Amino acid sequence: MTAPARTMRAAVITAPRQVELRELPEPHAGPGEVRIRVHATGVCGTDLHLLDGHFGARFPLTAGHEISGFVDEVGPGVLNLREGDLVALDPNLWCGQCHYCQRGQFQHCEHHTALGVNLPGGFAEYVVAPAVSVYPASGLTPDQAAFAEPLGCVAWGMRRLRPEIGASAVVFGAGAIGLLLMQGLLASGCAGVTVVDPVEDRLRLARELGASRTFTPHADLRSELLDANPHGFDVTAEATGVPAVVQGLPALTAVGGQVLVFGVAPEDAHVQLRPYDLFQRDLTVLGSFALNATVPLALDWLRAGRVRVEPLITHRLPLSGVPDALDMKANPGFQGAQKVLIVPGL
Ligand SMILES: [Zn+2]
Ligand SMILES: [Zn+2]
Secondary structure, three states, X not given: OOOOOOEEEEEEEEEOOEEEEEEEEOOOOOOOEEEEEEEEEEOOHHHHHHHOOOOOOOOOEOOOOEEEEEEEEEOOOOOOXXXXXXXXXXXXXXXXXXXXXXXXXHHHOOOOEEEXXXXXXXXXXXXXXXXXXXXXXXXXXXXXXXXXXXXXXXXXXHHHHOOOOOOEEEEEOOOHHHHHHHHHHHXXXXXEEEEEOOOHHHHHHHHHOOOOEEEOOOOOHHHHHHHHOOOOEEEEXXXXXXXXXXXXXXXXXXXXXXXXXOOOOOOOOOOOOOHHHHHHOOXXXXXXXXXXXXXXXXXXXXXXOOOOOHHHEEEEEXXXXXXXXXXXXXXXXXXXXXXXXXXXXX
């Protein structure tokens, strides 16, 4: 008789808007893979879209893609990782064979899959990942390592933007991503970053993390911002996904400046831009999608203390807290939530 298979706990989305704590068979590392005992998984807007059945979600799904943990099983052919290593994950998996992969645009892979999106993710005790997507995170705390993915997205945004040394910047949105973006801009050479958000507590945190000025949105915001920066900002960026915010950015951008669209807007949203304005003032509008080989930069920012993430962690919940965590995500500012970490060991 074979021994009964061991099981692990996982918070599983079983149908739209339904999460259940389930016992699932423990996964094992195959060739080129490692198994990770999950330390923490950050909750993100993407998880909310998946909960609603968007982003091509197929149920049952163990969501969670901002994962840190410890290697506890190493498959054959793994070269660089050992049992016990603290690691951070890039949840995006790619084929290496398609048009985009062969040009190094891995996050646009035609056969893209992702842990926690269409493969089992981090709202579980264990997750299995290909070693190519697993990054040693020595020198960090396990909580810090859980920020590798969202901060890796910011790092990709900075690789796209390459701000001028000493640039002035404004960021709309002081949620967790907005505050990572603000710190990424400062770590990439911006001299000062102004932050706009309706929630005063978030603005206080923004100032604590290095924002030079903060504003709440109101009818006169534009003139107030331009009073403070009469020639506009060299970089205007948003981490809101709100189309009206995107539409307002060019008017705040300095001659020769850059507009960074970083938030996830509704897929069918449109904004109006004045082409003459882009032309006549030498403006650049940039998008930035996901991350591409930028986890190492994110980890270096954390190691060097250039980006601080501990103040962003407002809640640490066990697996049974996944439904509450998603509720907080659905109601921005609710219970002062910034980054909520799911910690299976709690
Ligand atoms: Zn995310
Ligand atoms: Zn590919």
